[in-house]
Amino acid sequence: AQSVTQLDSQVPVFEEAPVELRCNYSSSVSVYLFWYVQYPNQGLQLLLKYLSGSTLVKGINGFEAEFNKSQTSFHLRKPSVHISDTAEYFCAVSTYNTDKLIFGTGTRLQVFP
């Protein structure tokens, strides 16, 4: 079975500062990894995904993430955040033999002016 851990429930940061949201996973088989963003009263929007290939993945809105197999991590980074990045961020994992996504508990990113 797979599991996802997002250790930080909230991350406060000032505008234009860099940010890293942490995600660790557990799985006995190869995984696909995802980061989704959710703005208030909206659905989840895909930021980026890792399926295979290059371990550095670039997504929308200037976000990127690096797949680290040895550390079983998929941390999300942005070099300079904006007020508009304030939202809930979910890390998720799936595998080749399942239709389901396993979500982490989410990290609330709060960007202050």
Place this chain on the structure above:
Amino acid sequence: DAMVIQNPRYQVTQFGKPVTLSCSQTLNHNVMYWYQQKSSQAPKLLFHYYDKDFNNEADTPDNFQSRRPNTSFCFLDIRSPGLGDAAMYLCATSSAAQGGEQFFGPGTRLTVL
């Protein structure tokens, strides 16, 4: 644009009064999901359809039912809503070719009075 549509966006019902939420998709994906999401929590999978095959999660209450009359549409029926069923309900779709990525609708916010 291909998308996942949920109607209505906001639904108010009375305690014990049956309610139906709808989801449609123009992506032609063969898998459709229903999630329940409560405040500050990750989405919780209720059930999903792989084509016409219905897959219920073990902990989904019997009060929740679903119908998928064709590829494009899927319905969530709550037979006797309780106060604890107030939540955001998210519909999502995926196809085998997408490597596990799910595409989410904007959600329906259900209020139970």
